[in-house]
Amino acid sequence: MSESSSIDWDLARTIAAKVSRNEPEIVGAERERMNADFAEFTALAENLVAEETGLRSLDGHARGQVADRADWVDANIRSFQRLLKPMLDKMDEEMNSGVFAAVGPKVAGAELGMLLGWMSTRVLGQYDLLVIEDENPEEQDMVYYVGSNVAALEKRFAFPERDFRLWLALHEVTHRAQFTGVPWMREHFLGLVATTMNEADPDPQRFIDGLRRALEVKKSGKDPLDDGGLAGVFASEKQRETLDHIGGLMSLLEGHGDVTMDRAGIGYVHNADRFGRILRQRRQNATKFVALIQKLSGLEAKMKQYAQGEAFIEAVEDHGGRDLMDRVWEGPTMLPLLAEIRDPDMWIDRATPAPQVA
Numbered sequence: 001m002s003e004s005s006s007i008d009w010d011l012a013r014t015i016a017a018k019v020s021r022n023e024p025e026i027v028g029a030e031r032e033r034m035n036a037d038f039a040e041f042t043a044l045a046e047n048l049v050a051e052e053t054g055l056r057s058l059d060g061h062a063r064g065q066v067a068d069r070a071d072w073v074d075a076n077i078r079s080f081q082r083l084l085k086p087m088l089d090k091m092d093e094e095m096n097s098g099v100f101a102a103v104g105p106k107v108a109g110a111e112l113g114m115l116l117g118w119m120s121t122r123v124l125g126q127y128d129l130l131v132i133e134d135e136n137p138e139e140q141d142m143v144y145y146v147g148s149n150v151a152a153l154e155k156r157f158a159f160p161e162r163d164f165r166l167w168l169a170l171h172e173v174t175h176r177a178q179f180t181g182v183p184w185m186r187e188h189f190l191g192l193v194a195t196t197m198n199e200a201d202p203d204p205q206r207f208i209d210g211l212r213r214a215l216e217v218k219k220s221g222k223d224p225l226d227d228g229g230l231a232g233v234f235a236s237e238k239q240r241e242t243l244d245h246i247g248g249l250m251s252l253l254e255g256h257g258d259v260t261m262d263r264a265g266i267g268y269v270h271n272a273d274r275f276g277r278i279l280r281q282r283r284q285n286a287t288k289f290v291a292l293i294q295k296l297s298g299l300e301a302k303m304k305q306y307a308q309g310e311a312f313i314e315a316v317e318d319h320g321g322r323d324l325m326d327r328v329w330e331g332p333t334m335l336p337l338l339a340e341i342r343d344p345d346m347w348i349d350r351a352t353p354a355p356q357v358a
Contacts, residue, residue, distance in 0.1 A: 008109030019117025020069040026147045038064040041166040045173040052264040055181035066147040069120040127175040143172045167269045171261040188332045196242045247338040255309015315344035327351050
């Protein structure tokens with residue numbers, strides 16, 4: 001795949017590496033032991049998640065890999081290159097001359113590098129859902145664990161290593177089960193992303209319209225960055241409609257990941273309540289600078305997805321039990337929209353079968 005000229009990817013990697021160098025990477029015997037732990041716990045988590053949810057991957061067994069921060073950055077850059085390609089191709093066509101052609105790619109690369117570098121110091125695990133036919137299958141469909149971040153958190157809070165590592169594995173393997181155990185889920189999600197990218201409009205007027213809309217939202221007493229950060233502000237009407245579908249889906253999946261992590265770990269993971277409490281505090285107790293980055297990038301909205309998704313699942317199960325909740329896996333039309341995540345009764349009303357008339 002040819003790389004777009006709209007982003008200087010090499011500069012992004014270089015800056016990400018500089019930003020992320022505040023913790024030493026784990027090496028030697030410590031890394032070997034962590035690799036062995038995550039190989040064991042990824043396999044165990046797969047069985048526990050299947051028993052809890054009924055979702056079992058159709059793509060073979062899950063594989064875990066301990067990654068350096070640079071590995072994580074590279075994996076995400078490859079994903080961005082694939083997912084953003086339609087939008088970046090348009091930008092290449094529209095902005096291939098003038099000042100932007102010379103400066104724009106470096107600015108974009110620097111911004112992306114700073115964001116990925118910062119994120120690489122905080123992320124603990126991630127499921128890589130992309131599967132590209134012309135790439136090495138052994139390097140795909142992988143559950144990543146960022147070793148230095150995991151080890152730093154364990155040491156800082158005296159987390160029992162094996163309990164904490166299994167707990168992490170349960171969450172990430174749940175995501176793999178969602179995307180590979182529900183036959184239509186991966187293609188549906190990637191289709192939503194592709195729609196958003198295909199609708200991208202590099203016309204500067206789009207940005208002016210976005211700023212005007214943000215001011216109107218601000219005047220109404222709301223924060224225009226609440227629903228997706230800057231991307232949400234500058235999205236077109238059609239993009240915002242698609243982003244609403246993506247927001248509802250991701251809230252569901254993140255909430256389901258947290259709920260499953262706790263339920264599937266019963267009898268296997270001790271201290272799960274403490275792990276969850278400390279990680280929630282870690283998300284909330286950000287410095288003002290970090291809080292600003294989270295809001296602008298849309299990460300703040302993502303963090304809300306965990307709590308909103310959990311609350312949605314609790315409300316649905318209180319009304320109709322697991323049988324009603326499992327209707328979300330029937331097909332794309334049964335997925336909740338973001339408004340339904342925030343008001344579960346809306347989804348319950350359309351998902352609950354009408355009573356049979358005798």
